[in-house]
Amino acid sequence: xxxxxxxxxxxxxxxxxxxxxxxxxxxxxxxxxxxxxxxxxxxxxxxxxxxxxxxxxxxxxxxxxxxxxxxxxxxxxxxxxxxxxxxxxxxxxxxxxxxxxxxxxxxxxxxxxxxxxxxxxxxxxxxxxxxxxxxxxxxxxxxxxxxxxxxxxxxxxxxxxxxxxxxxxxxxxxxxxxxxxxxxxxxxxxxxxxxxxxxxxxxxx
Amino acid sequence: xxxxxxxxxxxxxxxxxxxxxxxxxxxxxxxxxxxxxxxxxxxxxxxxxxxxxxxxxxxxxxxxxxxxxxxxxxxxxxxxxxxxxxxxxxxxxxxxxxxxxxxxxxxxxxxxxxxxxxxxxxxxxxxxxxxxxxxxxxxxxxxxxxxxxxxxxxxxxxxxxxxxxxxxxxxxxxxxxxxxxxxxxxxxxxxxxxxxxxxxxxxxxxxxxxxxxxxxxxxxxxxxxxxxxxxxxxxxxxxxxxxxxxxxxxxxxxx
Numbered sequence: 001x002x003x004x005x006x007x008x009x010x011x012x013x014x015x016x017x018x019x020x021x022x023x024x025x026x027x028x029x030x031x032x033x034x035x036x037x038x039x040x041x042x043x044x045x046x047x048x049x050x051x052x053x054x055x056x057x058x059x060x061x062x063x064x065x066x067x068x069x070x071x072x073x074x075x076x077x078x079x080x081x082x083x084x085x086x087x088x089x090x091x092x093x094x095x096x097x098x099x100x101x102x103x104x105x106x107x108x109x110x111x112x113x114x115x116x117x118x119x120x121x122x123x124x125x126x127x128x129x130x131x132x133x134x135x136x137x138x139x140x141x142x143x144x145x146x147x148x149x150x151x152x153x154x155x156x157x158x159x160x161x162x163x164x165x166x167x168x169x170x171x172x173x174x175x176x177x178x179x180x181x182x183x184x185x186x187x188x189x190x191x192x193x194x195x196x197x198x199x200x201x202x203x204x205x
Numbered sequence: 206x207x208x209x210x211x212x213x214x215x216x217x218x219x220x221x222x223x224x225x226x227x228x229x230x231x232x233x234x235x236x237x238x239x240x241x242x243x244x245x246x247x248x249x250x251x252x253x254x255x256x257x258x259x260x261x262x263x264x265x266x267x268x269x270x271x272x273x274x275x276x277x278x279x280x281x282x283x284x285x286x287x288x289x290x291x292x293x294x295x296x297x298x299x300x301x302x303x304x305x306x307x308x309x310x311x312x313x314x315x316x317x318x319x320x321x322x323x324x325x326x327x328x329x330x331x332x333x334x335x336x337x338x339x340x341x342x343x344x345x346x347x348x349x350x351x352x353x354x355x356x357x358x359x360x361x362x363x364x365x366x367x368x369x370x371x372x373x374x375x376x377x378x379x380x381x382x383x384x385x386x387x388x389x390x391x392x393x394x395x396x397x398x399x400x401x402x403x404x405x406x407x408x409x410x411x412x413x414x415x416x417x418x419x420x421x422x423x424x425x426x427x428x429x430x431x432x433x434x435x436x437x438x439x440x441x442x443x444x445x446x447x448x449x450x451x452x453x454x455x456x457x458x459x460x
Contacts, residue, residue, distance in 0.1 A: 085238040109423055116415075144281075170441020176433045182242060183429030198425050 037134035037154040038127045040161045044072050044152075045122050045138070052117050062111050069110065074155065074162035075103050081164075082177045083192075086185055090192045098192065101199040108203065119143045122150075132156070133164065247360055248432065254362035258428045261364060270417075273410040284411070286330040291405045293322050293329030294386060295343060301383045302344040306352050310451040314339045344446065346383070347376030351443045360432055368435035 051064050069075070079102035080087055080095075087095060125137040134154045141147045153165035166173045181195060188194040231249075232239035248254060276284070296319035303312035318334040318341065326333045335341055350372050351357070358371025366377070381387055391397045424430040 085242070105423075112419075112423075169438065170444075171434050171437040175437065176430060179246075179433035180424050180426050180430045183426040186239075186242075187426070195425070202423070202425070 035127075037161060038124050038136050040072075040154060041136040041138065041152045041163075042124055044068075044163070049117075049120060049122075052114055053119065058111075058114065061114055062107075065110065065114075066107060069107065071159075072163055073106075074157050074159075074164050075099075075106060077155075077157065077162070077164055078106070078174050078177075079103070081174050082181055084178045084182055086182075086190065086192055089190075094192045094196065097196050098199075101196060101203065104203050105199055117142060125149070135167070246432070247357065247436075249359050250361070254360065255428055257362045257364050258431075261362070261367060262427075264365075265417075269406075269410050270414065273407060273414055276407055276411050277414065284408070287404060288408050288412075289322065289326070289332045290329040291401070291408050292332075292341070292343070293319065293326070294401060295405075297385050298380045298383050299342070299344045302346055302349045302380075305346075305349045306344065306446065308446065308449060309453045311342060311344070311446075311449060313453060314342065345373075345376050346379040347373035347439075348443055348446055350376055352447055357436070357439070360436065362428070362432075368431050370436070370439070373439065 047068055048065070051061055051068065054061070056064070076099055079099040082102065083090065083095075083098055090098065120140060120142050122138045122140045125139055127137060128135045130153075132155060136152045136154060138150050138152065139147050140150050149169055151167040152163055153167065154161055155164045157164075164174070184198065185192070185195055232243055234240060296315055300312055300315045300319065303315055317337075317339045321334040321337060321339070322329050322332060325331075332341070347370070355372050357373070361369045361371060361374055363369045363374060366374075369377070386398060386401065389397075420430050420434070421427050
């Protein structure tokens with residue numbers, strides 16, 4: 001069919017309508033993602049509290065926390081972020097070893113906090129969108145302590161929705177960890193093996 | 206905008222320190238990623254800072270922390286009023302800064318808190334004002350300068366005060382000037398002022414026992430971790446102050 005002027009006008013107005021509608025559907029999609037992320041964080045929080053406050057020994061709780069964290073937190077993504085610019089220059093063997101050790105260090109840090117978070121309550125506050133991440137704000141109240149504002153950064157990864165960062169009172173977990181590793185590497189000749197050895201020592205402690 | 210005199214003085218001290226080669230070695234411009242990291246760290250006098258960190262760490266481990274831990278044994282019924290008094294005494298400085306930041310609602314909160322807690326709250330012993338709808342916050346001249354557009358300046362680790370920055374140290378000095386208690390003379394004796402600083406330091410250190418322990422235990426480079434935490438926290442405080450645009454409601458509006 002010939003592209004008559006009338007058809008062109010019709011096409012462009014249709015395109016205009018679609019373009020106008022697109023932001024609406026996009027924002028609805030964002031809103032949907034936001035709502036999903038909030039629900040995800042609330043579910044995760046409830047599951048964590050159930051384990052921490054629940055029955056069982058310290059080792060039982062560790063055993064039950066581990067799979068929950070593995071499936072809800074993008075540990076490999078965070079590990080890669082935390083190695084920062086040294087990830088590209090590291091060998092695949094170093095990358096693998098680092099990720100594995102990072103996993104252990106993260107787990108140990110979380111397990112160390114189990115006692116501190118007994119009886120904790122939390123409530124979602126505001127959820128915002130930042131590029132591809134959803135920031136779910138919560139207020140976390142530990143007994144006999146002031147309430148803290150903690151934001152959970154949720155991203156849609158290949159394995160589903162996962163936490164990629166935790167921002168406690170404005171300080172980002174993975175940014176701080178990356179500074180730590182970068183400073184350590186800088187003082188050790190950018191040697192990733194030295195970092196790996198230090199992490200192994202940390203876990204052994 | 207010309208930097209203020211205390212800031213210029215701080216900057217010239219930093220420049221001198223750099224000249225005396227207490228500076229971190231700047232990576233060559235061929236290593237872009239390292240250079241970007243160096244700029245991002247904003248820590249040109251890192252060796253000097255690390256030196257002060259080590260000294261501070263020693264003082265902290267052998268003096269400050271043990272005293273804070275012992276203070277923690279004191280029942281909370283005594284520690285909480287001490288915290289309230291110390292916070293209340295900081296209200297005038299917070300008020301001056303709220304006004305300078307042109308945040309009327311925050312200034313109003315601070316003024317009401319000071320008035321209520323000093324009277325109904327028994328000279329600041331009890332925090333009644335929060336329950337009456339005036340949330341607590343503190344502010345300082347470093348935040349004020351940040352809201353005026355002053356950049357954070359190089360990172361400084363000061364001997365007793367700990368993590369700081371060029372702008373924030375200048376702000377700290379200015380706040381001493383804003384504090385009416387600095388000028389009050391209690392019969393020529395410095396005892397009241399010194400005990401007030403001492404109690405503030407003790408109260409702060411006791412509240413920070415667990416976070417600082419956690420960092421020292423789990424960080425490979427505690428100095429760098431404290432630096433990162435301090436700067437992120439500082440930026441968050443500045444952002445939250447800037448975004449606090451709650452309006453003051455005129456009296457006729459609520460009738």
